[in-house]
Amino acid sequence: MSGTAAETPPAVRFREARIEMAHGAGGKATRRLVEGLFVPLLSDASAPPLGDAASLELDGARLAVTTDGFVVTPLRFAGGSIGELAIHGTVNDLAVAGARPEVIVAGWVLEAGLETEVLEAEVRAMGRAARQAGVRVVGGDTKVVDHGKADRMYVTTTGIGRFLPGLETDPHSVRPGDRIILSGPIGDHGITILLARGELDLEADLRSDTRSVFPMVEALAQAAGPAVRWMRDPTRGGLATALNELARDCRQGIQLQEQEIPVRDAVRGSCELLGLDPLHIANEGQFVAVVAASGAAAALEAIRGVPGGEEARLIGEVCPEPAGSVLVTTPYGGSRIVDMLVGDPLPRIC
Amino acid sequence: MKYVDEFRDPETIEAAAREIRRLADPSRHYRIMEVCGGHTHAIYRFGLQDLLPENLELIHGPGCPVCVLPMGRIDDGLELARQPGMIFAAFGDMMRVPGTRGTPLEHQARGMDVRIVYSPADALEIARKNPDKHVLFFAIGFETTAPSTALTLKRARAENVPNFSVFCNHVTIIPAIRAILDSPDMRLDAFIGPGHVSTVIGCRPYEWIAENEGKPIAVSGFEPADILQSIVMLLGQLERGESKVENQYRRVVPREGNRAALQVMAEVFELRPYFEWRGLGFISQSALRIRGEYARWDAEKRFDVPGVRVTDPRAAQCGEVLKGVLRPAQCKLFGKECTPEQPVGALMVSAEGSCAAYYNYEHRKRAARNLVSLR
DSSP: OOOOGGGOOOOOOOOOSSOOGGGGSSSHHHHHHIIIIIHHHHSOTTOOOOOSSEEEEETTEEEEEEEEEEOOSSSEETTEEHHHHHHHHHHHHHHHTTEEEEEEEEEEEEETTOOHHHHHHHHHHHHHHHHHHTOEEEEEEEEEEOTTSSSSEEEEEEEEEEEOTTOOOOGGGOOTTOEEEEOSOSSHHHHHHHHHTTSSOOOOSOOOOOOOOHHHHHHHHHHHGGGEEEEEOOOTTHHHHHHHHHHHHHTOEEEEEGGGSOOOHHHHHHHHHHTOOGGGSOOSSOOEEEEOHHHHHHHHHHHHTSTTOTTOEEEEEEESSSTTSEEEEOTTSOEEEOOOOOSSOOOOOO | OTTTGGGGOHHHHHHHHHHHHHHSOTTSOEEEEEEEHHHHHHHHHTTGGGGSOTTEEEEEEEEOTTTTSOHHHHHHHHHHHTSTTEEEEEOGGGTTOOBTTBOHHHHHHTTOEEEEOSSHHHHHHHHHHOTTSEEEEEEEESTTTHHHHHHHHHHHHHTTOTTEEEEEEEBOHHHHHHHHHHOTTOOOSEEEEOSHHHHHHOSGGGHHHHHTSOOOEEEOOSSHHHHHHHHHHHHHHHHHTOOOEEETTTTTOOTTOOHHHHHHHHHHEEEOSEEEETTTEEEETOBEEEOGGGGGGBHHHHSOOOOOOOOOOTTOOHHHHHTTSSOGGGSTTBTTTBOSSSOSSGGGTSTTSHHHHHHHHTHHHHHHTTTOOOO
16 A cells, blocks of 8 residues: 555554453543554544444445443343344344344354353343344354463444434534433342342342344334434443543433432342442343433333333433533432543442 | 431421521631541532632542552552562552552553452452462551551451562541641631541540630531531521531431440551651651551551652642642633542542632632523
């Protein structure tokens, strides 16, 4: 290749010497890595802002494409397993991009010594989840690494979906006065995993919320499509991180009413004990949508009408201030800024 | 949620806030220090400052164990753990506290075996399960966590566990309060007393503050209603010209403390002649060390501790913030060189550190205050 003006070396802004766990936790460090290293080296300048899925046009058809890796420990937990997560994670990224999930290809990295029984159970779980979500698994790849070089099994899935008609989401379309709708209680997945690791001697009647959110998104699109401005599934980093990213992208403030945000008692209790904020805990079966005020009632009703969407709530609204931040108002009129997650959530003891 | 919701009831809280506004004399300025980092965190998390009158200022005290730990001690602990065959175990609170060459999490990324534990007993369990490794438990905390370290040391001794030791950084709260009261630039009207520490030491150790220093003190719980009720108690005392120790957290704190916990601490620990506190300097008889009978499980006796001393960057004004002379945002580094992600000073590290709490929950809100419509 010959050097042209367009080929000036891309500016890698990521300056940290090593990759740490925090870079994968979905919060600020992840954003620094993605925006400072991956985007400058891999993405072309005309690409739209980072969303859950890329949009591309092939022969006139507009398709959504997304990919995700799954490295959960333990592999199985109350309410789900890595196989289901691998399907639901990708299905949900497509759904919140406004697309109907159509096909998935999967890659497995297996540690030598993994019991076939375990693998079979997870592949079955993937098949079951895919059928339920109405998506076909059309290809895959398998690699095996030495014993001790991986933690039993990792899965990556790449999904392709077709955009739903009449639904255009873009953070820049978000305006003051828009309403924020959450599909159900937060924190179930993250706390379930934390407890399933068994390091805490805590037990709670709690299950991961892993599921496809597409039926709820579809109902929302039918009932209030043109009013929907933005959607996201608040996975790693939790609701706080998802909404902080929105606040940053749309340069508006997000004001939430704390008492409107549904959190199950078991999640609240665990968070109280461990010094964690439910707003930072991961979810795998919820989504948050910004809807124009005029469409909010219809949107809420539509989501609540879908089995599993009964607990959807209006949790706040978009305001001019504090621009770029998320402000939570407590039930007694105090308020606090809620930032993105910094690193992994760590329990506080002393 | 039981035992929590009662203390977050909006009506109770509004009533307490009204009472505070009624009691506060508009012609004077109140400076009340909450000693404990747990209170600092709760005050910001629940937005309590928004409910208080303008002339009532809450000053954040020294009760955040990781904040007052000198960087040299972290370096010492990580240096010991760098030896082959070592496992470094500590509470989650410690994991993002920077030493000279990075935090425990950064050392983990470079290959150190670092484990987050929820109690010292978990660290001992790791030692039992890894007989070919040595587990170093980096112990921090006030009287709240010291008893569990003491019990773990007793168990290690009783079972003669060979591959476990404790690097002890336990400190005691009373000398820190004394140091703050002795500081010439300090003007405080009253104290919100620590809650969890007091479950162990009880209320009596604070009596000198009321009697000799003439400052009211209210030992407080951590829920919004607890903290506001404590402020009501303190304003009431100030109005009546009294100074005594009141126990707002009676549902948890016995006046005499927890005798069993105090007993086990006395068996296992003794006072160090002096100990360095970050931001406050050396304070005599302010920290615990492990008694000679437990030398085999005392990392400081078992290994050659480098004894690193690190001075904080001169621009960082942690000491002034810790003593309440400066507010977090008045430090030159606040929010610029020093943020929760890249902390320079220790107060930015823990969620209970006053700078981190202020940064996370408050300062952008203040910047936008005039424009925000709070409903």
